[in-house]
Amino acid sequence: MSTTTTAPRRPPTAAEAELAVQARQAPVRSQGYWAGVWKRLRRDPVTIACALILLLMALAIVFAPLLAPHDPYQGSMLRRLRAIGTPGYPLGTDELGRDMLTRLLYGGRLSWFMGILPVAIAFVVGTALGVLAGYAGGKVNMAIMRVTDVFYAFPSVLLAVAISGALGAGILNAILALTLVFIPPIIRVAESVTTGVRSLDFVDAARASGAGAFTVVRVHVLGNVLGPIFVYATSLISVSMILASGLSFLGLGTRPPEPEWGLMLNTLRTAIYVQPWVAVLPGACIFVTSICFNLLSDGLRQAMDVKA
């Protein structure tokens, strides 16, 4: 630092003047970036359609109590396994005579919650650890990345089943297991983008001008790495939805009589010989949600110009 303060004042060189101009323009450019992203998104009908479908589903499950025609727990042995299109039961009834439409609306709540929450927690924890590893480098990097390698040595489904199987069935255990599955890949992505950004000139410049590590990370690094990490995290939601419902399907997540798509699919398995098309409805909901999140993530990646 002492060299900069004791150096005699001199007029800025052309390169420095250019930098100063760029620095002053920076906020304008960053607005331009998001405007560009939005402009590209608007021209992408598939992404817009997926976003709309997801928005509709989100509204439907949030307002399930207002929309649902029946009680999600109240069944009747007299009207078990009615077909799709039965008057009063537009999507039929399940194996205990409960209205399918109602159960699907309420079921979305737990399925979405269990699918999205693990990715959200993993995004926060994984970004923190990954940026720390990438920025600190050296031994810290070694320690974090080698532990990450160990989790990479398990296929993801196996790891989720192993952890939630050992902990026992339950929503919280399933969420914990899935969070542990998604932290390592997010750490890897965060570490690699942070390492890339750290070696750029403006980070060196910030450090040279006396900014502390915390300030450099907060102001200069995070702004440049959060976008790519976020896009990557959104691509995990699709997998997370399938795995979360999969754990419930195995009996490791939600417990009956709670409505959840994966669990409903499991309890309706025996009904495929009676009402096959009613029995596969919950899976169709998982599929639509998962494919929309996948396509939305692809669209975001392209619009935000993030390399895969």
Add this chain to the structure above:
Amino acid sequence: MIRYLIRRVLYAVPIALAVGFVCFMLVQIAPGDPINAIVPADAPGEVVEQVRREYGLDRPLPVQFGIWLMKVVQGDLGRSLATGRTVWSDLSTAIGNTLMLAVAAALLGFTLGCVLGGLAGTFRGSLLDRVAVSAAVAGVSVPHYWLGMVLVVIFSVQLNWLPAMGAGPGGSSDWAWDWEHLQHLVLPAVTLSVIPMGIVTRTVRGIVAEIMNQEFVVALRGKGLTRRGVFLHVVKNAAPNALAVMGLQLGYLMGGSILVETVFSWPGTGLLLNAAIFQRDLPVLQGTILVLAMFFVALNLVVDLVQTALDPRIRRS
């Protein structure tokens, strides 16, 4: 190459140890006393205490890990609480069945993925490209346990063409190369193959498209090489990365078949795990996961070595 080989194999040792440690910890994080993983819950008190001493469960955790590790290295995975048989005796048949299913699904998925991905990467922007990309997205987004149910509804319930459950006639769990066993394999294998199909299509499409954009391909075409000649060059350049992705996919199929096995009651490791979880049969749970994870570690190692042998550029970086 020899130096790289030794370094890579040595690197796999701490990973394998750490994987073993995670599997060891599975019993520790399970609710209740780890002793329940060895003796049945209704065993008399003095037996429990004797076993606790014998297994060293009254010793500190690192010592316990050492004792456990010595047993595992000697091939002793313990005994099932539910059946009383050794874990390995049940596991060995189950692994064969899972391997059968995973290899069948892999062959199907990889073939389809390479063809679709290769064509899509070559003719980017064409109708075929769009079909391939859609198939890939659907393949990775579909909850495959649900796809399995839909296939059962169509091909078993409605058309009555194929069996819906088991690995052979009369619920036999031993594989044989006959028509009836092959019929049982079709639906589970097709169901499991959609994931590798999607991922391989995406990967191969990306790799091929990138190669086709490189100057040397233009040069090859420019000098008048036949289409077949250009194709061979592209394949040679795409192979190392594509093979690496496919190798790892085989590992994911082995470890991820639990959902499909549950849908079809396929007598593999997944069904074994499923039963172990609900009977709280911790030795079987631990042993199955350990063996599957070790298989994955070994597969990772082989994939890395093969990839490096095929493409020496990787070793330098």
